[in-house]
Amino acid sequence: GPGLCLPNLQVLLFIFWNPPTTAQVTIEAQPAKVSEGKDVLLLVQNLPQNLTGYVWFKGQITTFHQFIIAYKIDSRKITVGPAYSGRERVYSNASLLIKNVSRKDTGSYTIQIIQRGDKTKGVTGHFTLYVDIPKPSISSSNLNPREATETVILSCDPDTQNVSYLWWINGQSLPISGKLQLSENNRTLILFNVTKDTAGPYECEIKNTVSSSRSDPVTLNLLYGPHVPRIFPPSTYYHSGKALYLSCFADSNPPAEYCWTIDGKFLQSGQELSIPRITTEHSGRYGCSARNSATGRVRSTFKRIKVFGKWIPASLSTGF
Numbered sequence: 001g002p003g004l005c006l007p008n009l010q011v012l013l014f015i016f017w018n019p020p021t022t023a024q025v026t027i028e029a030q031p032a033k034v035s036e037g038k039d040v041l042l043l044v045q046n047l048p049q050n051l052t053g054y055v056w057f058k059g060q061i062t063t064f065h066q067f068i069i070a071y072k073i074d075s076r077k078i079t080v081g082p083a084y085s086g087r088e089r090v091y092s093n094a095s096l097l098i099k100n101v102s103r104k105d106t107g108s109y110t111i112q113i114i115q116r117g118d119k120t121k122g123v124t125g126h127f128t129l130y131v132d133i134p135k136p137s138i139s140s141s142n143l144n145p146r147e148a149t150e151t152v153i154l155s156c157d158p159d160t161q162n163v164s165y166l167w168w169i170n171g172q173s174l175p176i177s178g179k180l181q182l183s184e185n186n187r188t189l190i191l192f193n194v195t196k197d198t199a200g201p202y203e204c205e206i207k208n209t210v211s212s213s214r215s216d217p218v219t220l221n222l223l224y225g226p227h228v229p230r231i232f233p234p235s236t237y238y239h240s241g242k243a244l245y246l247s248c249f250a251d252s253n254p255p256a257e258y259c260w261t262i263d264g265k266f267l268q269s270g271q272e273l274s275i276p277r278i279t280t281e282h283s284g285r286y287g288c289s290a291r292n293s294a295t296g297r298v299r300s301t302f303k304r305i306k307v308f309g310k311w312i313p314a315s316l317s318t319g320f
């Protein structure tokens with residue numbers, strides 16, 4: 001393997017060194033904040049002159065076991081060591097690229113910069129890399145469940161090792177309820193027979209000993225209804241020759257489709273019924289039906305309308 005191929009380098013590592021001289025070398029990460037799966041470049045600045053090469057180590061100790069990668073300037077030769085993961089690259093300007101970082105890459109990095117001539121002279125630089133927890137997101141087995149009948153499984157993604165998962169509903173910690181059930185590691189949440197109370201918004205958080213990150217909120221679009229429709233206005237008695245305006249409403253998601261009947265016969269569809277000039281012939285039992293295509297449910301309500309000719313009994317006049 002590549003770790004075994006170390007011409008001159010082993011020698012180079014072990015004759016090195018007296019304590020680091022004044023640290024003029026600076027290292028910065030680009031980007032400054034890196035999250036899992038992304039690449040990071042450890043940029044080395046203020047390099048001294050007249051160099052023969054660089055050696056990168058994982059950690060603060062410059063032992064062979066910690067040796068990641070080395071670059072020899074004259075030959076442009078790159079050598080890798082036991083701490084090399086296959087994701088590191090070293091450039092001729094000493095910078096180290098780490099691809100596809102994971103939280104295992106968190107920690108300190110040391111570069112030894114070897115100057116020409118006296119091999120016991122050199123400079124070291126240190127850098128501590130922090131890898132952010134990724135921002136989680138909630139996925140749902142069903143974003144449009146039917147009220148009180150469907151079970152929904154929410155997952156907090158990604159599935160990551162060595163973290164705890166936490167959930168919130170309406171910004172509060174989860175209530176103890178037979179309607180909610182967490183998986184063993186708390187990454188998934190099962191919602192039984194979802195209702196308005198349990199439709200959300202939900203948020204999840206990934207947390208480890210040093211940091212945490214919270215998802216955007218997710219609210220389920222509950223499909224419900226229609227509830228029993230109501231007909232407006234409530235009046236029952238009308239004068240012949242007047243206009244009749246009726247409207248019907250039933251709470252429903254998605255909104256209901258409506259149709260009207262008189263004495264069981266279809267009259268028209270639509271939420272409003274309008275007859276410009278009524279006669280006594282228009283007396284009857286008016287029905288409004290509300291239908292929700294998503295839940296497949298239909299609810300109806302009925303109202304008796306009486307149209308009078310010339311006069312109206314005084315005892316009924318309150319209806320005008």
Ligand SMILES: *[C@@H]1O[C@H](CO)[C@@H](O)[C@H](O)[C@H]1NC(C)=O
Nearest residue numbers: 041043044045091093094095
């Ligand atoms: C070193 O080389 C890399 C790769 O070419 C480049 O991205 C980086 O900016 C260079 N660093 C400096 C300090 O010039």
Ligand SMILES: *[C@@H]1O[C@H](CO)[C@@H](O)[C@H](O)[C@H]1NC(C)=O
Nearest residue numbers: 036037038099100101102103
């Ligand atoms: C990045 O690393 C993870 C493991 O940490 C691996 O599962 C994934 O395939 C890698 N992605 C790429 C693009 O190499």
Ligand SMILES: *[C@@H]1O[C@H](CO)[C@@H](O)[C@H](O)[C@H]1NC(C)=O
Nearest residue numbers: 048049050051115116117118
């Ligand atoms: C570089 O190192 C060589 C060999 O030790 C030395 O002769 C030379 O003066 C050095 N140059 C600079 C600019 O330090």
Ligand SMILES: *[C@@H]1O[C@H](CO)[C@@H](O)[C@H](O)[C@H]1NC(C)=O
Nearest residue numbers: 102103104105160161162163
């Ligand atoms: C998770 O923890 C175990 C035991 O502490 C450790 O061996 C492993 O490397 C950790 N995994 C990650 C991705 O940090």
Ligand SMILES: *[C@@H]1O[C@H](CO)[C@@H](O)[C@H](O)[C@H]1NC(C)=O
Nearest residue numbers: 164165166174182184185186
């Ligand atoms: C899951 O969450 C509960 C609180 O909701 C907590 O008491 C428990 O320790 C958590 N389990 C794990 C494995 O994180």
Ligand SMILES: *[C@@H]1O[C@H](CO)[C@@H](O)[C@H](O)[C@H]1NC(C)=O
Nearest residue numbers: 148149150178179180192193
């Ligand atoms: C969900 O609803 C079904 C049918 O209405 C019922 O049998 C079941 O007990 C309910 N489950 C829970 C956990 O409330």
